[in-house]
Amino acid sequence: MSLTVSVFGTGYLGATHAAGMAELGHTVIGIDVDEAKIARLSRGEVPFFEPGLPELIRKHVDSGRLRFTTDASVAAAEADVHFIGVGTPQRKGENAADMRFVDAVIETLAPQLTRPSVILGKSTVPVGTAARLAARVRELAPVGADAELAWNPEFLREGFAVEDTLRPDRLVLGVDKASAGRAEAMAREVYAQVLDRGTPFLVTDLATAELVKVSANAFLATKISFINAIAEICEVTGADVKELADAIGYDERIGRKFLGAGLGFGGGCLPKDIRAFQARAGELGVGHSLNFLREVDEVNLRRREHVVGLAAKCVGGVLHGAKVAVLGAAFKPNSDDVRDSPALDAAGKLYLAGADVRVYDPEAADNARAVSPKLTYSSSLEEACAGAEVILVATEWNEFKQMDPEVVAGMVAARKVIDGRNCLDPQRWIDAGWEYHGMGRFA
Template sequence: MSNKKQSTQPRISVIGTGYLGATHAAAMAEMGFEVIGVDTDPAKVAALAAGQVPFFEPGLPELLIKHVSSGRLRFTTDIAEATAMSDVHFICVGTPQQRGSNAANTAYVEAATLAVVKNLSHDGLIVGKSTVPVGTGAKLRSIVRENIPEGLTAELIWNPEFLREGKAVADTLTPDRLVIGGASPKAEALMREVYAMPLATGTPMIVCDLPTAELVKVSANAFLATKISFINAIAEICEAAGADVKVLADALGHDVRIGRQFLNAGLGFGGGCLPKDIRALMHRSSELGAYSAASLLQQVDEINMSQRQRVIDLTLEAVGGSVLNRRIGVLGAAFKPDTDDVRDSPALNVAAALHLRGAQVIVFDPEANETAKRSFPTLSYAETMEEAVTGSDAVLVLTEWPEFVNSDPAALFALAANPAIIDARNCLDAASWTGAGWTLRSLGRPAGVAADSGASVLGTSSVVGELVPAA
């Protein structure tokens, strides 16, 4: 590209420093690049510049501090400064669900792209990483063409992210695949330079057209969501027939065509990624006339949401039909372990629903108490697991944190007013809990079946799938 700034290697800007952007910026610095992160929120920029991560992600604080201290990673609110010092511009802003619609809101992506283009001082490559509806890239290319300063050139391509919350650093540094969409030979060569480190270790790069790249992330999330909803639908059959959904899932998982990951019956998926992504894909499919996909995703979403009501029903059964003035201990607020993300958290949804029925709900989460308080301030929060269990008429395990899975049922039994526990994630050893005196209920499993029964029967341990995080 002509007029490109002279440097020994491309310099990188990351537009948007939320979960995706902060992680990507730190990882790019770890790969050896000079990186500048840009955000419109001065408080967030100040925190990151001080080496403080405003959310919980294992390994990210250490990476951030390392490269802020070295000077390789900087943060600013000045988009002109960022574009002036950079050659490759990653768009990492959010695409939340539109109000009153299932469609994704691409306004932030459009604004970020426009800001980069208008402030270009030399030729550049704009790389979309945000999760967007198919067709967004074509619209953004029009924005680039119409607003680029005279005498400069810029190319827009797509490079979707595949981060899992709790494993985002590893997923960026050692991804299982890289997808590059709509790139010219020059842009592809530049992206191979940017990703030289993972490519050198064998990470495959799939080079494709722009629409295919836009569809990869949402299709992956839709498939994973479908797999989760499938096993939850089978769990309903298991309950009616007296079968054990976990043993069934273990048996299915031995088929290499199916695999064991994401076949964990329970409360279902949540977070800032899967729910909004499948709804956005459902909406876009209908717009394109692909009604079979829209219908399938509608069923996936409905099955997933129904699991929350099923856990509420089990809780009502456990306390005699009404939770009014009953103390309910809720273990878990984050939508999954190893994160403090409570966006569309099934755990908090269930907790709030019980609160609205008159229950005294006491929530404990090892990392997400503070984020949960901001979203659901009317709930009560405990400082420890033991505090949440003390005096409870029922205990609900809604997020499978290791400290809940490995807790001592006998010690907790002594604290509960009524030793009833709802294992909404099928993560507890039911034999240990019932042996300690607890009445245990779970989804899709007969009462009193040990959580590792599938392993003892099949000679293999189950694999817990990971949800894919949000931009």
């Protein structure tokens, strides 16, 4: 059944979800307060890099199934279900999540709900938020209790967001058990095509649904920091963390995914989510339960310092004036997201140590320049590596993974490479005469 769906927020989450809903056959209205962003999306342009999304947006803007506006009243009047897909960034100077944008959606939308309505939250929020917002919706909406709010957390991976929207590995819906139950029925209609493929659909209470997302991110962050902590041990013992990860990964209780030692995690989700989780646990009086996440965060940040130290060793101990090529600025490949990027952070630390840093990223240069304007950005791999005394591979783009060490040797002043993502073939580079430094391997 085709529905009319509104999506509040047209950033990474909202725009992808809006396009996905249109692909599933619904008529979709994307809402945002940013007029410039709305204008671009209305022309079928995507203001960030996500593989497959521009094509999907253009397809459904052209078909008329997807449109964008700044007028929330259009959504209130026409949509059968409303999704909240706005950001919940870390509060400035604090660990807690900033809920202003989520709250603003409710304060804007709820007073305009004059017919039975369902609001499905997708943003990552502190546990307890959904219950608070549900009460606020009932208070503000002219239809009162006929305006239901439920929580439907997202589990998107940047670089694979379109696939994750259309073919998720599970759907989670948190509902108010005291409500009329329209939210679950509406969610089943929205995701009918997805559910017909046998996708697991878990219906929980509101608090559980909120905790599913942050718990998943906390676990993934812990797994990444675990292997990076082991990498620190490998580096002083001569062990190889990649071989170690392969060996323990065969244990089905552990698995190999997310056991890649390197510069650590970044982006707009894991770092701020584990900090907000700790902050919320403290507010609830159980802060001790998540004390371990503090060390997870510290291990992650320590890896960035580590590659700076490695770079200094490569150039004789003094970085001042040394030419360093940093390959990568995005926090991961197939993305232009530089939020809390280990690559950009490491480049900044090298710059502050006095190095002559040249950064190259095939997609994220503009975003990186906006965040770190003092760094020098190159338009090509060749330009970044020209005369470099050491190369740091900081984001595992295919372009970097596939570099020919013999060709790159003709660009640099010294054959020294730091494989910050353990994505190169060490023996190939060593055979080509390079001094190779991996993360937790080839000490």
